[in-house]
Structure formats: C-alpha cells, structure tokens
Amino acid sequence: MSVVELRGSPNEADVKASAERTIRTEISAMALLADALSGNLGRDVARAVDLMAACQGRIIVTGMGKSGHIAAKAAATLASTGTPAQFVHPAEASHGDLGMITASDVVLALSWSGETKELASILTYAKRFKVTVIAITSNAASTLGRAADVALALPVGAEACPLGLAPTSSAVAQLAMADALAVALLERRGLTPTQFHTFHPGGKLGARLQFVAGLMHTGERVPLAAVGTPMSEAIITMSAKGFGAVGVVDGDRLVGVITDGDLRRHLNDEILRQPVEYVMSKAPKTVEKDVLVGVALETMNSAKISSLFVTDGGKLVGLLHMHDLLRAGVA
Structure with a gap:
C-alpha cells in the first residue's frame, strides 16, 4: 500500500x-x-x-x-x-x-x-x-x-x-x-568545435562533430564529367557511381551538377546528344572539407538534396552523400 x-x-x-x-x-x-x-x-x-x-x-x-x-x-x-x-x-x-x-x-x-x-x-x-x-x-x-x-x-x-x-x-x-x-x-x-569533439567522441553528438573530410568520397569514386561531355556519357557515369548525381567540372572547378531531377526536367529525344552544360544546374550547393558534418547535414536538409560536392578553397576534392551521414550516425 x-x-x-x-x-x-x-x-x-x-x-x-x-x-x-x-x-x-x-x-x-x-x-x-x-x-x-x-x-x-x-x-x-x-x-x-x-x-x-x-x-x-x-x-x-x-x-x-x-x-x-x-x-x-x-x-x-x-x-x-x-x-x-x-x-x-x-x-x-x-x-x-x-x-x-x-x-x-x-x-x-x-x-x-x-x-x-x-x-x-x-x-x-x-x-x-x-x-x-x-x-x-x-x-x-x-x-x-x-x-x-x-x-x-x-x-x-x-x-x-x-x-x-x-x-x-x-x-x-x-x-x-x-x-x-x-x-x-x-x-x-x-x-572550438574541435576541442568540444575531444570531450564528446561518442553518440550522435560526437558523430555530428566530425569533419566532412573524414566522410567524403574522393578520387575515382566521385562522379564527374568535364564541360562539353555528351549527356550519353554523363548518364553512364551517374549510373556507375551510384550517387544519383554527376558534377560538371572545368579543370578542377565545379561549374554545375546534374541530378535525376535535372534529367527528368530536360528529358526529350535529343538529350543524349546534348552537352552536359545543356542539362546541368549552375551554382550547385557545395561544402568545404573542413566543415563539421552537422553543418553539411543542415545544408542538405534545407536544400532538399542528398549529395554535396566538397571543395577546398574552391577546388573540387570530393563528394558527401546522405548515406554517408546515415552510416556515421549523424542523420
């Protein structure tokens, strides 16, 4: 009682x-x-x-x-x-x-x-x-x-x-x-956030305090197509890499991005013969490699996108996908 x-x-x-x-x-x-x-x-x-x-x-x-x-x-x-x-x-x-x-x-x-x-x-x-x-x-x-x-x-x-x-x-x-x-x-x-991460290495908070450079894909894993590349080749690259996007580059600079949505918006009988500049979205969203992944997640959510190309002082160096954040326990 x-x-x-x-x-x-x-x-x-x-x-x-x-x-x-x-x-x-x-x-x-x-x-x-x-x-x-x-x-x-x-x-x-x-x-x-x-x-x-x-x-x-x-x-x-x-x-x-x-x-x-x-x-x-x-x-x-x-x-x-x-x-x-x-x-x-x-x-x-x-x-x-x-x-x-x-x-x-x-x-x-x-x-x-x-x-x-x-x-x-x-x-x-x-x-x-x-x-x-x-x-x-x-x-x-x-x-x-x-x-x-x-x-x-x-x-x-x-x-x-x-x-x-x-x-x-x-x-x-x-x-x-x-x-x-x-x-x-x-x-x-x-x-600083880096010092804060030293005290919080575990859990979702610790995951969000990692840097983009530690999770991004680099080298051959990044889907890229040079300016002037026909869309037929860009689509093959997009499918092979599996990120649902391909970055359009001029040298080491990212000048545009093509996503599944861009393909649907420009779908016609001529698309395979068009250059990538015809389909790409200009001024794509990017993130610097030394930014916290929590910031990258907020950028993806606000822009309603699943991939972010990563830059270092404006130079393209990698790609971060929402699946990477999920695997790391950030999202």
Whole structure:
C-alpha cells in the first residue's frame, strides 16, 4: 500500500492544466533569475567566473539531495565544456573524499537553504587549506553564504510543487545558474568545435562533430564529367557511381551538377546528344572539407538534396552523400 493514497484518476484536461501550471511557474522563476542579473547577482557571477577561470586545479562541485543531483550535472557540464570538474558527495567527504580536494581547486557548493549540515566538513576543510568557495544558494546570510568567497544568491520564486515543498522551481534555478557559469567559462576560453569533439567522441553528438573530410568520397569514386561531355556519357557515369548525381567540372572547378531531377526536367529525344552544360544546374550547393558534418547535414536538409560536392578553397576534392551521414550516425 502506497503511503500516499491516490484520489482517483484525473481527466486529461486536469493533467494538461497541471503540467502547464508547473512549466509556467518555473518559467516565472527563470524570469526572476534573469532580471536579478542586472543587479548584485550579475556582479557576483562575474567574480565567480573570474575565480573559476583562474583555477589551477579542478572545480569541485558539491551538494546534497536534489541540489546534489544538480551539482553532479553541473560538474559533468563543466568538464564537457573545457573546465576540469569533479563532483564530491558531501556525506562521503568526511569519510576520506576530502582527499579529492586540493588547495589549487575551487569549490562550487549548492544548497538552496544554505544550511545543509553535510557541507560542514567541506567548508571547514576549505577554510583550513584556503580553498576558494563559491556558493549557489537562496540566502547569502546563511552558513554557506557566509563561508563562501562569493555567494550567488538566487531570487526566491514560487515552487511549482503545490505544497511548496518539493524542489522544483528552485532546482531549475540552480541548474540554470550552473549552466550560465559553464557557458561563460566556455566563451572565456574560446572553446572550438574541435576541442568540444575531444570531450564528446561518442553518440550522435560526437558523430555530428566530425569533419566532412573524414566522410567524403574522393578520387575515382566521385562522379564527374568535364564541360562539353555528351549527356550519353554523363548518364553512364551517374549510373556507375551510384550517387544519383554527376558534377560538371572545368579543370578542377565545379561549374554545375546534374541530378535525376535535372534529367527528368530536360528529358526529350535529343538529350543524349546534348552537352552536359545543356542539362546541368549552375551554382550547385557545395561544402568545404573542413566543415563539421552537422553543418553539411543542415545544408542538405534545407536544400532538399542528398549529395554535396566538397571543395577546398574552391577546388573540387570530393563528394558527401546522405548515406554517408546515415552510416556515421549523424542523420
């Protein structure tokens, strides 16, 4: 038997109204937080980012309960965006995990009330070894707020929980502030897509962060026809290569492309004797070889095409097909 008895099954309208009320309440909390940045909070955030950017060690992120879950996510976000970080559970800290914290680190402690007893050992340790502490809390006058070098005092909005007890809006506010710090540090460091890929080699995100040059077809695999080539030969090349397109070149420059659609639009009794310039579409879509494949996918989707010829400084060097993106897990 559940401790909480269900009153009955609410109808669909009630569920939708509850969901909308929750989301709008949390949006209101986000608006309060954004507005607060124009005052003292904005100044304190800038100080916190300065301290974190100057850190010679890692950002040690800590928190208990729901704040702990947000803290763990914050540590993961910081680490994945170029700021070395590690989550330390406050309850485990006094049982040996304080050894994970060094004088070169910066502690980022999350507690909405600022009175989380489990944080005491970390705060005492930080004071003893002069470790910088940044607090994310709702109360700058709390134990945590007073112990911190910088206290990011978040505005108190209404919890989405109708009882006003379960951390909902407050948890979202903590998460948003932690994300704001991570993004500010990312921008301060000038993190590049290549560096970002170093931290995200797996999954679809990692796949999208590959470069076109790593997936494109080159050499004899690329279907090409020189200017002046009769369409009878171009069609054979298109069929043999299997990409549904053939590029028309003048030397090493791509001047046009012929697709299945172009063939249908120009289909007549004379087409086989016509030169490729008669059928080709001019100014074809291309992509540079050092562009991320995610960008190439967006180009294909927006232009509704399945192939992109690849260039290097204007010189034709390869071809990328939608099937290549599918095999790589990008699309």
